[in-house]
Amino acid sequence: MNPNRLCEIWDAHHARLLLIARSIDGSVAFPLLEDAVQDAFIELSKQSIEPRDVMGWLVRVTRNRILDSMRAESRRQRREAAHGEQRWFREPDTTADVDADQLSQAMETLDELSRQIITMRVWGEMTFDTIADVLDVSSSSAHRHYHLALNVLSNQLRRASDVTR
Numbered sequence: 001m002n003p004n005r006l007c008e009i010w011d012a013h014h015a016r017l018l019l020i021a022r023s024i025d026g027s028v029a030f031p032l033l034e035d036a037v038q039d040a041f042i043e044l045s046k047q048s049i050e051p052r053d054v055m056g057w058l059v060r061v062t063r064n065r066i067l068d069s070m071r072a073e074s075r076r077q078r079r080e081a082a083h084g085e086q087r088w089f090r091e092p093d094t095t096a097d098v099d100a101d102q103l104s105q106a107m108e109t110l111d112e113l114s115r116q117i118i119t120m121r122v123w124g125e126m127t128f129d130t131i132a133d134v135l136d137v138s139s140s141s142a143h144r145h146y147h148l149a150l151n152v153l154s155n156q157l158r159r160a161s162d163v164t165r
Contacts, residue, residue: 114149
């Protein structure tokens with residue numbers, strides 16, 4: 001689609017489209033609505049031929065994006081409710097004297113990548129090759145992050161147990 005024509009369509013329709021998006025469900029956060037409208041225009045830009053009824057097409061795409069987001073949020077809330085409060089360990093599964101709350105706190109101090117790698121490896125029982133593929137890093141990088149994170153956790157738990165003694 002011609003960029004100038006896309007700008008014309010944006011100017012003519014984006015404000016009305018946002019108002020329509022707001023009417024779909026009053027509980028949807030405004031940023032999500034804005035994202036849905038922008039996604040619709042991105043999809044429009046990918047079309048080789050302009051739809052006959054541009055506004056109708058934009059409304060349909062926006063509405064579908066909002067409904068998809070609402071369903072995803074609903075699924076997320078059901079999963080969280082089913083699993084209760086998120087803790088990294090429910091019960092220590094080793095014979096070592098590990099405090100689950102201390103371990104949960106230690107996990108939260110890790111950077112996001114390391115936390116994901118630990119979780120995928122320990123609880124997901126995933127190989128480093130699979131983790132690397134999912135996270136778009138090398139297998140050796142996933143392995144290195146894993147062992148560094150284990151050392152960090154070990155040191156934090158050792159210090160915590162020294163304090164409590």
